[in-house]
Amino acid sequence: MAAVVSVGFSSAAFAQSSVTFYGIVDPDIVYVSNAQTNKAGGVLHGAHQYSMQDASSSAYVGSRFGLRGSEDLGGGIKAIFTLENGFNAANGVLGQGGALFGRQAFVGLANESIGTITAGRQYSSFVDYLFPLSSVNLWGGFITAHPDDVDNLGLTVRQNNTVKYTSPTWNGFSADVMYSFGGVPGSISTDQVISAGAGYSVGPLRIGIGYLSAYDPNVSMWGSQPNGGGAAVNNIGSLGSATTPQKNPVIAGYASANREEVFGGGASYTFGHAAVGFIYTNTRFIGLGSDAGPNPLGYVGSAVFSTIELNTSWRFTNALSVGASYSYTSTSGPKANKAHYNQVNAGVHYNLSRRTDVYTVVAYQRAAGVDSLGQSAVASVNGMTPSATNQQFVATIGLAHRF
Structure with missing residues (x-):
């Protein structure tokens, strides 16, 4: 016993450990040209909206x-962990439905040779592999994500109960796979989520592809927060009511899908002070009419969303940079549900220091056709209250400090 204890103290003396505290404080002031107030008398009503917004799906x-x-x-192995909390700087409320560490909470083992x-x-x-290529990550924030974040590149949802393996990087190539346990007795597939991705990054070129399959997505994907049902x-x-606005009308009608399947690919290239990028995603809500969620409109079959994004940015000086992007989303669903959405985004950032910048980001979206709620499609910029019409303009200005 004495020998074991002495070896334990010896190992502890040589072990190297570190803990880093980090974060962002970013309240922003937001203007929305048309935000729904209710659906009184079966008619959508809206108005201009000014607010200070900084919830889990804020404008930036x-x-x-x-x-x-x-x-x-020892032996080239490290124990690692991350605990990340989202909060509202305007009022101190927890984000992600009230989860203490709703953004990320995981522990694991890492080895440079094994993964x-x-x-x-x-x-x-x-x-992991598509988000870094998006305007959301590069300069635009959440409002530049695709309508109602249909492909989750705006980071609206995370996966609970997951195990993930990430490979080492070999000559610029890397990959990872993830499995989320549904945890339902007697059924392996119920509520499970499977995902895989791969990428290549060398010099100015970056390429990424990814795939996700979620069974019962209304619960496994969209219900994965404490306030989820x-x-x-x-x-x-939500379909809205005489006293409340709708929520996510682009996709809300498809809560009864048995499965959500997403595939995507993209690339970016940096030359000098400029960068350009491209992303394509395909999202499918399959098996509508299952018992995974409510189906008040009686849908059966599938709904498909195809989105392309082009983005660019230019750094004029070490302090000043600008960005712009365009996305087009086309949809095809049950009954007469066919719609398309055009969105244009732009942003300007000025760095006051390495950790603090002031910014303004704007987004304009125009919708046409019939959306998931069986109505004339309304514009719905990600993270904002949807419009009562087919157009919506959002502008935000803020000060972001990183520590």
């Missing part, structure tokens, strides 16, 4: 703080 990046740590276990395995609440492999509740969105 959303405030958060986190702890990231590692411990050297990394982690377990907990994490982003999907699809997000079960299959009896529409966790994706």
Whole structure:
């Protein structure tokens, strides 16, 4: 026993560990040209809206703080962890439905030669490789995501109960796979989520592809926060009422899907002070009419969303940069549900220091056709209250400080 104890103290003396505290504080002032107020008398009503917004799906990046740590276990192996919280800087309320560490919460083991395995609440492999190529990540924030964040590149949802393996990087190539346990007795597939992704990054070129398959997405994907409900509740969105606005009308009608399947690919290239990028995603809500969620409109079959995004940015000086992007989303669903959405975004950032910048980001969206709620499609910029018409303009100005 004495020998074992002495070896333990010796190992502890040589182990190297570190913990980093980090975060962003980013309240922003937001203007929305048309925000729904209600659906009184079966007619949508809307008005101009001015607000200070900084919830988990704010106009720009959303405030958060986190702890990231590692411990050297010897033999080239490290124990790692991340705990990341989202909060509203305007009123101090927790984000992500009230979860203490709703953005990320995982622990794992890492080895440079073998790879990394982690377990907990994490982003999907699809997000790992497509999000870095998006205007949301590069300069635009959440309002530049695709309508109602149909492909989750705006980071609206995370996956609970996951195990993920990430490979080492070989000559610029890397990959990871993720599995989220549904945890339903007697059924392996119920509420499970599977995802895989791969990428290549060398010099100015970056390429990424990703895939995700979620069974019972109304529960496994969109109900994965403390304020989420079960299959009896529409966790994706709302049809609105005489006193409340709609929520996520682009996709809210498809809560009864048995499965959500997303595939995407993209690339970016940097030359000098400029960068250009391209993303394509395809999202399918399959098996409508299942018991995974409410189906008041009686849908059966599938709904398909195809989105393309072109983005660019230019750094004029070390302090000043601008960005612009365009996305087009076409949809085909049950009955007469066919719609399309055009969105144009632009942003300007001025760095006051390495950690603090002031910015303005704007987004304009125009919709046409019939959306998931069986109505004339309304514009719905991600993270905002949807419009009462087919057009919506959003402008935000803010000060972001990183620590």
